[in-house]
Amino acid sequence: xxxxxxxxxxxxxxxxxxxxxxxxxxxxxxxxxxxxxxxxxxxxxxxxxxxxxxxxxxxxxxxxxxxxxxxxxxxxxxxxxxxxxxxxxxxxxxxxxxxxxxxxxxxxxxxxxxxxxxxxxxxxxxxxxxxxxxxxxxxxxxxxxxxxxxxxxxxxxxxxxxxxxxxxxxxxxxxxxxxxxxxxxxxxxxxxxxxxxxxxxxxxxxxxxxxxxxxxxxxxxxxxxxxxxxxxxxxxxxxxxxxxxxxxxxxxxxxxxxxxxxxxxxxxxxxxxxxxxxxxxxxxxxxxxxxxxxxxxxxxxxx
Amino acid sequence: xxxxxxxxxxxxxxxxxxxxxxxxxxxxxxxxxxxxxxxxxxxxxxxxxxxxxxxxxxxxxxxxxxxxxxxxxxxxxxxxxxxxxxxxxxxxxxxxxxxxxxxxxxxxxxxxxxxxxxxxxxxxxxxxxxxxxxxxxxxxxxxxxxxxxxxxxxxxxxxxxxxxxxxxxxxxxxxxxxxxxxxxxxxxxxxxxxxxxxxxxxxxxxxxxxxxxxxxxxxxxxxxxxxxxxxxxxxxxxxxxxxxxxxxxxxxxxxxxxxxxxxxxxxxxxxxxxxxxxxxxxxxxxxxxxxxxxxxxxxxxxx
Numbered sequence: 331x332x333x334x335x336x337x338x339x340x341x342x343x344x345x346x347x348x349x350x351x352x353x354x355x356x357x358x359x360x361x362x363x364x365x366x367x368x369x370x371x372x373x374x375x376x377x378x379x380x381x382x383x384x385x386x387x388x389x390x391x392x393x394x395x396x397x398x399x400x401x402x403x404x405x406x407x408x409x410x411x412x413x414x415x416x417x418x419x420x421x422x423x424x425x426x427x428x429x430x431x432x433x434x435x436x437x438x439x440x441x442x443x444x445x446x447x448x449x450x451x452x453x454x455x456x457x458x459x460x461x462x463x464x465x466x467x468x469x470x471x472x473x474x475x476x477x478x479x480x481x482x483x484x485x486x487x488x489x490x491x492x493x494x495x496x497x498x499x500x501x502x503x504x505x506x507x508x509x510x511x512x513x514x515x516x517x518x519x520x521x522x523x524x525x526x527x528x529x530x531x532x533x534x535x536x537x538x539x540x541x542x543x544x545x546x547x548x549x550x551x552x553x554x555x556x557x558x559x560x561x562x563x564x565x566x567x568x569x570x571x572x573x574x575x576x577x578x579x580x581x582x583x584x585x586x587x588x589x590x591x592x593x594x595x596x597x598x599x600x601x602x603x604x605x606x607x608x609x610x611x612x613x614x615x616x617x618x619x620x621x622x623x624x625x626x627x628x629x630x631x632x633x
Numbered sequence: 634x635x636x637x638x639x640x641x642x643x644x645x646x647x648x649x650x651x652x653x654x655x656x657x658x659x660x661x662x663x664x665x666x667x668x669x670x671x672x673x674x675x676x677x678x679x680x681x682x683x684x685x686x687x688x689x690x691x692x693x694x695x696x697x698x699x700x701x702x703x704x705x706x707x708x709x710x711x712x713x714x715x716x717x718x719x720x721x722x723x724x725x726x727x728x729x730x731x732x733x734x735x736x737x738x739x740x741x742x743x744x745x746x747x748x749x750x751x752x753x754x755x756x757x758x759x760x761x762x763x764x765x766x767x768x769x770x771x772x773x774x775x776x777x778x779x780x781x782x783x784x785x786x787x788x789x790x791x792x793x794x795x796x797x798x799x800x801x802x803x804x805x806x807x808x809x810x811x812x813x814x815x816x817x818x819x820x821x822x823x824x825x826x827x828x829x830x831x832x833x834x835x836x837x838x839x840x841x842x843x844x845x846x847x848x849x850x851x852x853x854x855x856x857x858x859x860x861x862x863x864x865x866x867x868x869x870x871x872x873x874x875x876x877x878x879x880x881x882x883x884x885x886x887x888x889x890x891x892x893x894x895x896x897x898x899x900x901x902x903x904x905x906x907x908x909x910x911x912x913x914x915x916x917x918x919x920x921x922x923x924x925x926x927x928x929x930x931x932x933x934x935x936x
Contacts, residue, residue, distance in 0.1 A: 421706035
């Protein structure tokens with residue numbers, strides 16, 4: 331059994347590749363909830379939904395986000411009413427948020443809802459929110475403090491960030507997550523944003539300690555290739571925060587919780603520096619541009 | 634200025650007729666919120682929305698409820714997910730509920746939201762929720778206690794009712810409602826369900842007392858014609874509760890707060906009995922089957 335610490339798109343693609351690589355592999359995704367938001371009375375869990383939709387094959391491949399065959403009637407009408415339409419919620423996507431919000435009102439947990447959706451879509455992967463408690467990733471920026479989605483969507487992650495504050499307070503990992511990490515023969519950290527996606531998982535008590543103890547079995551995929559993020563603001567954000575915006579910077583951030591870092595071939599020159607930090611380093615293709623590349627990455631992760 | 638105590642469909646039709654009858658008439662609707670519900674995290678106010686949509690000319694005339702040109706993408710997807718789809722919310726309608734729910738989360742009141750929607754749709758009528766506090770109309774029935782919408786929608790109001798309980802607790806009328814009733818030269822009680830629509834307005838403190846004091850200026854339209862409700866369960870409900878299911882039964886229910894009852898011509902034989910209860914009684918057409926009938930009713934109400 332493999333546990334995968336997961337943000338959104340990058341993690342979803344890796345999970346889909348791993349499932350394709352070995353259908354018998356027991357896969358459990360431990361998913362960031364620091365991006366979750368409440369809007370229009372609805373509880374919205376973007377990373378959980380991205381993973382669910384991607385594994386269900388419902389994601390919009392062309393757009394890189396959202397659902398295929400999506401329609402926008404509600405959002406168009408809401409915009410006409412003068413409502414808050416900056417966070418675009420498609421009609422099909424809204425059904426998920428209505429479903430989750432009603433189940434939470436009935437006393438279900440995010441874990442229950444994720445299990446129900448995974449069963450409905452026959453994902454073949456267990457999807458586990460890191461916690462049922464509230465975690466909020468907040469950013470201090472040049473335009474003031476922003477919630478994750480204000481930063482990411484409303485400001486198109488195009489503002490200078492001076493600090494990231496993960497407000498996890500008393501958030502505790504669920505029993506399902508603790509059992510997953512205890513049982514996993516390997517723990518993969520997906521190629522997600524180390525600061526905005528993975529750190530909000532580690533901020534949930536006691537996950538950082540659990541990973542430290544299992545460090546030898548933890549293998550992370552660097553989300554940076556040639557000093558650039560494939561998607562999202564990881565490169566600029568690391569730079570803004572004073573980190574190296576490359577796989578060595580990722581190694582520095584992960585060194586206490588990750589035993590092995592997988593970096594892309596274009597960054598092979600950084601491998602020795604990564605090793606000097608006390609991590610093993612595997613050099614392979616990490617981009618998953620085609621099925622063959624994806625297979626090579628999966629082989630490296632499961633070797 | 635005229636205040637109109639209002640339920641849903643019947644009140645909306647009367648308000649539209651009054652506005653057509655005299656465009657210069659200053660009209661304020663004081664609207665039942667006892668049917669309001671929270672579902673999928675959304676705050677839904679059916680009577681407020683029925684009035685808003687009808688006055689905006691957006692209502693579905695053929696169906697008798699909901700919006701014209703409505704679509705059902707979200708509800709269809711929600712049903713496919715196994716979600717609670719018994720309360721049908723169209724895509725266009727959902728935009729209103731998202732708008733309201735977000736504004737409430739931002740600290741606005743139902744009164745604020747109703748004003749914003751009325752301005753957006755240029756209704757020409759002030760739409761005032763009776764209260765910003767919670768009122769819940771609950772029904773004890775042969776299948777157990779039900780909320781209003783469970784009774785009305787989920788059970789198609791086709792169960793025997795033994796008691797109606799309006800849970801108004803500390804609900805207080807808004808300043809806007811109190812000002813409206815103080816300023817009105819006439820107070821109309823729309824042809825709405827006396828028990829399910831009007832009583833939940835009167836249960837809001839101190840509206841029953843206000844109407845008692847202004848009883849001479851209060852004129853109600855009986856919603857029963859020939860012992861039948863034009864729409865909804867008023868006839869059966871009155872019978873279940875031990876009242877007469879006709880305009881005389883309505884007079885008995887309203888006698889302490891209504892000075893004049895308007896009854897339909899088919900019920901002319903009841904007029905003397907109504908008068909014996911101490912109400913004035915006006916006999917005219919109440920059905921508004923065509924513009925001429927609607928005009929006659931408006932004349933009677935404003936005479």
